[in-house]
Amino acid sequence: MNKIYLYALFLIGTITLVSCNDKDEIISIEANETDIVLEDALLASSDNVGKAFYRMPDSDEFSKIPQDPKNPLTAAKVELGKFLFHETGIAQNPSMNIGMNTYSCASCHHAKAGFQACMPQGIGEGGTGFGQIGESRVKNPAYPEKSIDTQPIRSPSAMNLAYQTLVLWNGQFGGTHQNIGTEASWTEDTPKATNKLGFEGIETQAIAGRDVHRxxxxxxxxxNVGNYRQMYTAAYDESSFNNPVALKDNxxxxxxxxxxSLLSNQSPFQLWLQGDYNAMLEEEKKGAILFFGKAKCASCHNGPSLANMDFHAIGMKDLTKGSYGNLQVYNVDETNVEHKGRGGFTNKPEDLYKFKVPQLYNLKDSPFYGHGxxxxxxxxxxxxKNKAIPENSNVSSGQLDPAFAPLNLTSEEVDLLTLFIKNGLYDPNLERYVPSKLPSGLGFPNNDTQTRIDLGF
Incomplete structure (x- = not known):
């Protein structure tokens, strides 16, 4: 009897308890000293909110996911969007006929690269090949350079976009929040005019991108391909199906x-926030303590996605035409307004060379960092950032953010920070957001001949 009693006490001391918080929080009794120090650091960096400030909801907890009031989330709508995002069959208006049905939204934002492109520059139409994680996509030789679909800046991640009210590096998409007052920059007959619809950034970009990428x-x-009509009518009022404008916008x-819904909520840090104190290694926890403390990373990279909606000039180089290892960058020159960051959109001198703070999850999936x-x-x-020596000669010292200053971190501390960001923030299961096949039967994220070979379609 005594042995059974002792064993029961042992179990009680090692199992986890469930609290009655807004989201059931699993709290482990096994927190060690490092965990406690990290919890204190999170309290300090979140105005005493603590772990709840950084936790992401599950991807189907729609009431807890930030959303545009004009585009409320539903399961049917998200399911329809999942297929359309990957659907190469919507590439119906390419600049060259050989591009028909060969690319999708996921060409530049796919799960294998953390919803980035795994390249310095994403290629939509006019690209060929994929490799294993998107590392081998190149220009189709049949396309003139000017005809391929590229942007003069690195493709930002589509992960954790729910926490961004404006999107793109310069925040030009979105007719709300910080873009109120920038109406003079919503140039007619350009994608920026889509801001006039009054949606937040994600919705605005989705509508504008439909036309930009043909x-x-x-x-x-x-x-009547597959069951798309049924999916649409499950998500929207059936009467809107016969309204061409509503059908396109919806x-x-x-x-x-x-x-x-693309949330990296299965990363070790997110699991740790839910109470699994074994989800991160000790070194990763020590890196997190630095992140939220001495290294001052959380002064900009804060909240659930470890980003914010501020814009900062820290002097990183721009994307330039030419070679990046074995990869090539096209259609970029010094006149691209994108190189001016927020200032290129607002036309305000004080906004020049300021770029939006990016989210930090799943960075190791795509080995290119910075807007350039x-x-x-x-x-x-x-x-x-530790040394704070700008690399872009176009950005004067007077334009640099005052917070861009030496951090005086040791090499060991830099290593610990790297481990936290590289591994602690890595969600290993992004394929849960990807359809197993498309209703059209086409390949994805690209459907060109070489991609089909690379991926075994």
Whole structure:
């Protein structure tokens, strides 16, 4: 009897308890000294909110995911958006006929690269090949350089977009929040005019991107491919199906709804926040303590996605035309307004060379960092901020953010920070957000011949 009693006490001391918080929080009794120090650091960096300030909801807890009031999340809408995001069958208006049905939204934002491109510059139409994680996509030789679909800046991640009210490096998409007052920059007959619809950034970009990338989403519905019509009517009022404008916009809004569900909530740090104190290694926890403490990373990278909606000038290089290892960058020159950051959108001198603070999850999936892809190692980015020596000669000292100053971290501390960001913030199961196949039967994220070979379609 005594042995049974002692064994029961042992179990009580090692199992976890469930509290009655807003989201059931699993609290382990086995927290060690490092865990307690990290919890204190989180309290200090979150105005005493603590772990709850950083926790992400599950991807189907729609009431807890930040969303545009004009585009409320539903399971049916997210499911429709998941297929449309990956659907190469909506590439129905390419600049060259050989591009028909060969690319999708996921061409530049796919799960294997942490919803980035695994390249310094994503290629939509006019690309060929994929490799294993998107590392081998190149320009199709049949395309003139000017005809391929590229952007003069690194493709940002679509992960954790729900926590961004404006999107793109310069925040130009979104007709709300910080973009109130920038109406003079919503130039007519340009994608920025989509801001006039009054949606937040994700929704605005989804609607604008449909036309920028020549995606005819409505056409796949009208051709009765697969069960798309049934998915649409499950997500929206059936009467809108016969309204061409509503059909196009609602389909784009479904893509935006899906993007809001892309949360890295299975990463070790997120599991630790839920009470699994064994989810992170000791070194990763020590890196997190530095992140939220001495290294001052959380002064910008804060909240659930470890980002914010501020713009800062820290002097990183721009994307430039030419070679990045074995990869090439196209259609970029010194006149690209994107190189001016927020100032290129607002036309305010005080905004020049300021770029939006990016989210930090799943960075190791795509080995290019900074708006200009000028770094290929996470540790090098940390060391850049540690030394605070700008690399872009176009950014004067007077334009640099005052917070861009030496951190005086030791090499060991930089290593610990790297471990936290590289591994502690890595969600290993992003394939849960990807369909097993498309209703159209086409390949994805690209459907060109070489990609089909690479991925074994």
């Amino acid at each position: 995606l005819m989403i409505d056409k796949i519905f009208m051709s 389909s784009a809004l479904a893509i935006a709804a899906y993007e809001r 892809a000028s770094f290929t190692e996470i540790r090098d980015v940390i060391e850049y």
